[in-house]
Amino acid sequence: MEMICKHVWARISEYIDQSVPSEVREDIERHLEHCELCSAVLDSTRNILVLTADNRTFELPVGFSKRLHERLAKELGSEEELKK
């Protein structure tokens, strides 16, 4: 079945996750072959997902790990204190 752009857009997220049924997948791919608009939408979405998921985009605050383990050490230590 020939898909229109709007229907492809509605399925883009599932298509990226490879969770569309195979027959729908084929319809989408047939559409993408000739539609530069949907191809660009798909490429830009994928690209944006790669960029946002990069560890450099969301960085942990400086010293986060150190403070976390210090807090945990304190918790482990205080338990020890209680036992005494």
Next chain:
Amino acid sequence: MNATTGAALQRNEAELIARILSGEKELFHDLIRPYERMLYLTAFSVVKNETDAEECAQDAVVNAYRNLAKFRGDSKFSTWLVTIVVNEARQKLRKTKRAKEESLDEAMEGEEGEYTPMPLTDWREIPSEALERKELREVLRKAVEELPDIYRQVFTLRDLQEMNVADTAKALGVNENIVKVRLHRARMMLQKNLAPYLKKTTAPERKGFWGRMPWR
């Protein structure tokens, strides 16, 4: 993570947990080490504030330690931990206000349509090296932070932390279909908000779709 390393990790964790519970409690440091980033990002997706997110992450770790004996191996340790941090963050948020925004978000959920992407005719891939630019990182972060709360939370777990649909649903206390719908909307919103900017600032000028239509 593929299935084999996933299973190996789970076995490894089960062993660590057993040792911690039998007294080698210092090993808890090692148990949570792989999840530091996950703890922080998850908390941040709820509270949207660095200081609060860090506090929630710490509280969650302490809480997880105190309740470790209650962890049942029927779910993954990571899912259990993420559920704890989500709850910590939600409690913190409740304390600090904002029931109002939350209900606005919920109201939006029923709306159909309008979750369409920005139409483009060509896309020149932006390589990861471009992330060396601070400005680009800021633009990406801001776009994610500006997503409505319920969409940002799903996006953070699914796309930033690569959690699967089932675990995301479990951690957030919603069904899998809601996870899929929210993720789709989050991605479309990001594409719509970011694509025009990224195209303009990072790709060389090229005649676009509208440029080829003389009547416009």
